[in-house]
Amino acid sequence: MDNSEGMPPASLTHASQSNAQAAGGGRGADGEPSAADNHGGASIHPRLQAVIVVGRYHGLELDATDYKNIDGAPVPSAASLSAWVQSAGLWSRAVRLRWRNLLALQDSGPVILLLNDGSAALLTGADPDQKIVYLKDPQAAESAAPVAVDELRLSEVWGGETLLVRANRGIAEADAPFSMRWLFRLVMTERSTLRDLSIASVAISFLTIMPPLLVMTVINRVLVYHSLTTLAFISVLLTIFVLYETLLGYARRLIIGVLAIRIDAKLNLHIFSRLIRLPLDYFERHPAGDTLHRLHAVYQVREFITGKLLTTFLDFITLLVILPLLFYLSSTLTWLVIASACVLMIVILVFLGPVTAAMGQLIQAEINKATVMTETVFGIRTVKSLALEPQRRALWDERVADAAKWRWRVTLINNWPQTIATPISRFMWMGVMLIGAYMALSDNTGYMVGGLFAFMMLSNRVAQPLVGAAGLTEKYLEVKTSIGLAAEVLNRPMESNAASGGLRPRFAGAITFDDVTFTYPSGQTPALERVSFSIPAGTMLGVVGRSGSGKSTITRLLQGINREYSGFVKLDGSDLREINLRHLRQSFGVVLQDNFLFRGSIRDNIIAGRPGLTIDDVVRAARLAGAEEFIERMPHGYETQIEEGSPNLSGGQKQRLAIARAVITDPRLLILDEATSALDPESEALVNANLLRIARGRTMVIVSHRLSSLTDCDLTLVLDRGGVVDIAPHHVLLERCAIYRQLWAQQNRHLDSQGPRHAAIAPTLAQGD
Numbered sequence: 001m002d003n004s005e006g007m008p009p010a011s012l013t014h015a016s017q018s019n020a021q022a023a024g025g026g027r028g029a030d031g032e033p034s035a036a037d038n039h040g041g042a043s044i045h046p047r048l049q050a051v052i053v054v055g056r057y058h059g060l061e062l063d064a065t066d067y068k069n070i071d072g073a074p075v076p077s078a079a080s081l082s083a084w085v086q087s088a089g090l091w092s093r094a095v096r097l098r099w100r101n102l103l104a105l106q107d108s109g110p111v112i113l114l115l116n117d118g119s120a121a122l123l124t125g126a127d128p129d130q131k132i133v134y135l136k137d138p139q140a141a142e143s144a145a146p147v148a149v150d151e152l153r154l155s156e157v158w159g160g161e162t163l164l165v166r167a168n169r170g171i172a173e174a175d176a177p178f179s180m181r182w183l184f185r186l187v188m189t190e191r192s193t194l195r196d197l198s199i200a201s202v203a204i205s206f207l208t209i210m211p212p213l214l215v216m217t218v219i220n221r222v223l224v225y226h227s228l229t230t231l232a233f234i235s236v237l238l239t240i241f242v243l244y245e246t247l248l249g250y251a252r253r254l255i256i257g258v259l260a261i262r263i264d265a266k267l268n269l270h271i272f273s274r275l276i277r278l279p280l281d282y283f284e285r286h287p288a289g290d291t292l293h294r295l296h297a298v299y300q301v302r303e304f305i306t307g308k309l310l311t312t313f314l315d316f317i318t319l320l321v322i323l324p325l326l327f328y329l330s331s332t333l334t335w336l337v338i339a340s341a342c343v344l345m346i347v348i349l350v351f352l353g354p355v356t357a358a359m360g361q362l363i364q365a366e367i368n369k370a371t372v373m374t375e376t377v378f379g380i381r382t383v384k385s386l387a388l389e390p391q392r393r394a395l396w397d398e399r400v401a402d403a404a405k406w407r408w409r410v411t412l413i414n415n416w417p418q419t420i421a422t423p424i425s426r427f428m429w430m431g432v433m434l435i436g437a438y439m440a441l442s443d444n445t446g447y448m449v450g451g452l453f454a455f456m457m458l459s460n461r462v463a464q465p466l467v468g469a470a471g472l473t474e475k476y477l478e479v480k481t482s483i484g485l486a487a488e489v490l491n492r493p494m495e496s497n498a499a500s501g502g503l504r505p506r507f508a509g510a511i512t513f514d515d516v517t518f519t520y521p522s523g524q525t526p527a528l529e530r531v532s533f534s535i536p537a538g539t540m541l542g543v544v545g546r547s548g549s550g551k552s553t554i555t556r557l558l559q560g561i562n563r564e565y566s567g568f569v570k571l572d573g574s575d576l577r578e579i580n581l582r583h584l585r586q587s588f589g590v591v592l593q594d595n596f597l598f599r600g601s602i603r604d605n606i607i608a609g610r611p612g613l614t615i616d617d618v619v620r621a622a623r624l625a626g627a628e629e630f631i632e633r634m635p636h637g638y639e640t641q642i643e644e645g646s647p648n649l650s651g652g653q654k655q656r657l658a659i660a661r662a663v664i665t666d667p668r669l670l671i672l673d674e675a676t677s678a679l680d681p682e683s684e685a686l687v688n689a690n691l692l693r694i695a696r697g698r699t700m701v702i703v704s705h706r707l708s709s710l711t712d713c714d715l716t717l718v719l720d721r722g723g724v725v726d727i728a729p730h731h732v733l734l735e736r737c738a739i740y741r742q743l744w745a746q747q748n749r750h751l752d753s754q755g756p757r758h759a760a761i762a763p764t765l766a767q768g769d
């Protein structure tokens with residue numbers, strides 16, 4: 001082995017020192033926030049890089065910005081790394097291995113060796129015969145060949161700290177479509193709880209058959225033979241049984257409770273994680289009320305599983321225990337009971353179809369109803385200010401009536417099987433009693449009298465599970481409908497594929513649109529047609545055009561919200577569709593016309609949960625956004641609580657907070673879409689004055705109706721009906737672009753007419769004085 005074979009661990013040393021800071025997720029030496037630094041592939045700590053490479057091997061794209069240093073170690077520790085890997089859904093263990101363990105490691109995928117100097121190496125293979133292992137530098141190119149290392153060389157740099165990573169079976173489960181099968185598998189993960197439950201139920205079943213047997217004995221022995229000692233004995237037994245049954249019942253209810261909570265929690269996690277990965281496009285095209293109602297249907301499913309399904313299952317266990325006893329008591333009567341129960345079952349099954357059909361209609365009507373409610377609540381400002389209350393109420397009345405109609409129909413249909421079942425079950429009872437009495441009369445042994453009592457007490461438990469099973473099918477169909485409703489939301493294609501794969505380049509900020517044509521899925525005409533333009537990094541680009549000309553669409557394509565366009569959108573020359581979606585959006589700052597502020601303090605809202613940011617960053621961002629002045633005037637400054645809908649902030653203040661929230665990560669690219677349109681002239685002037693400062697060192701795309709706020713832009717893009725008309729600085733456009741000139745003239749007409757108007761108003765005021 002020549003000297004170069006020992007190289008990879010040694011060469012890692014240098015990388016680890018220069019990058020230790022980036023791994024902390026903190027700040028660079030120059031005091032600037034270094035959140036953006038974490039994005040670049042080149043500056044990721046070798047240990048994190050090693051984990052990312054192994055994650056990729058297992059088909060998972062990990063994000064270095066998600067890594068949390070949980071134990072405050074100077075370099076990423078095995079425990080922190082393991083927690084990070086596990087939170088991403090892979091199996092991982094931090095272990096201490098010896099040389100011979102390494103030789104035995106085979107085909108389990110790459111293993112991460114945490115080297116003494118704080119860096120890491122990937123163990124890609126081992127050769128026990130030659131006594132060497134193959135190592136790779138995690139930061140080397142994927143195609144680079146591994147290097148052979150022997151025990152001695154490795155022991156110089158590695159003390160045994162190892163991170164094992166494997167694919168987790170759970171991932172497939174989390175991504176499996178939401179369906180009855182998925183649900184069944186979910187329930188089956190609780191196998192051990194179900195087993196405990198079954199054991200408790202069997203025990204309870206045995207206990208419940210005891211009282212009837214005792215009654216039988218009391219009648220046959222005590223009453224017939226006047227045996228008081230037997231009575232006393234039986235009383236003691238009965239007490240013990242009752243105590244046991246009480247205890248077991250308590251345990252059984254606890255187990256059911258635990259089961260319900262566990263299934264509920266798993267369902268909740270699953271649903272939210274799928275919901276939040278749906279593309280924005282989905283939420284724009286579906287009313288929130290509809291989505292919420294559909295998701296709510298899932299809870300019916302949980303109720304079904306831990307309610308009706310479970311009780312029927314447990315009743316069946318009881319049935320299995322008592323059926324032999326019933327046959328022992330009297331096979332004739334048992335057959336009679338079973339026959340009646342079967343008739344009951346058939347009755348319920350016959351009505352299943354109509355009930356389900358009506359049920360489907362009812363659920364749809366309920367969704368329609370819920371949509372009106374949520375829309376009214378979300379749009380209450382518009383409803384009130386346009387005095388639309390009567391119209392909304394009329395619509396609500398109509399939906400309520402519709403839902404009531406279907407509910408009534410369901411009730412009507414549902415009433416039939418129950419009506420028919422009553423005489424059948426009564427006749428069964430009476431039949432058992434009459435036939436039993438007749439049999440007791442003709443029975444010479446005298447045992448039949450007590451047996452009949454016992455039988456009557458137990459027979460009730462035969463019909464229960466059978467009727468329950470029939471009802472279960474009905475409920476099952478209902479639940480299937482609910483699952484269908486929820487599945488329509490949850491089983492849509494998610495963004496995750498785009499979010500987890502792709503490049504993570506470090507952006508400079510050059511943007512190119514190359515022959516881009518895009519039509520919204522629900523639109524007929526293209527929103528953008530053959531759009532081509534190009535701007536270098538660091539440009540402050542204004543975008544103007546009439547309403548509907550495609551300005552917002554351009555910003556949406558840049559953010560990867562819509563990706564079904566033809567042509568190319570390029571960032572620094574790489575195709576946007578190749579770039580990791582999450583990375584892309586984290587590198588952007590976006591401010592819209594209407595920004596949502598979360599409930600919490602101003603500081604929390606500006607940080608928005610992003611790691612590694614401190615109050616200093618918040619103050620800097622607020623200053624950049626021109627928000628510092630009003631925040632400091634607030635009673636609690638940065639700790640001022642923002643309430644839901646932020647009623648305690650003016651529009652301009654909200655907007656400046658949103659800008660601060662966007663610039664705090666120091667994004668390479670900042671998009672402002674009508675961010676200042678809703679502001680009063682003073683706030684707008686304040687924000688605009690800051691824009692030039694904000695723009696320093698980054699690319700900005702500013703969409704605005706007000707051309708006067710874009711005169712400072714390096715370039716202004718003029719759009720019309722989805723096409724590019726021109727792109728040039730303000731003064732050039734004024735000279736050569738007719739549409740721009742026209743827009744400019746429209747907006748600045750007041751400058752010409754100001755004099756006479758003011759003159760006209762002044763005398764009127766004077767008169768009124």
Ligand code: ATP
Nearest residue numbers: 284520522523527546547548549550551552553554
């Ligand atoms: P404005 O100045 O009014 O904000 P804009 O220039 O930003 O207008 P866009 O929002 O880009 O215009 O819309 C361009 C075209 O695409 C319009 O004709 C619009 O009807 C259509 N459009 C926009 N958003 C959607 C959507 N989510 N679904 C379908 N069509 C859309």
Ligand code: MG
Nearest residue numbers: 551552553673
């Ligand atoms: Mg717009």
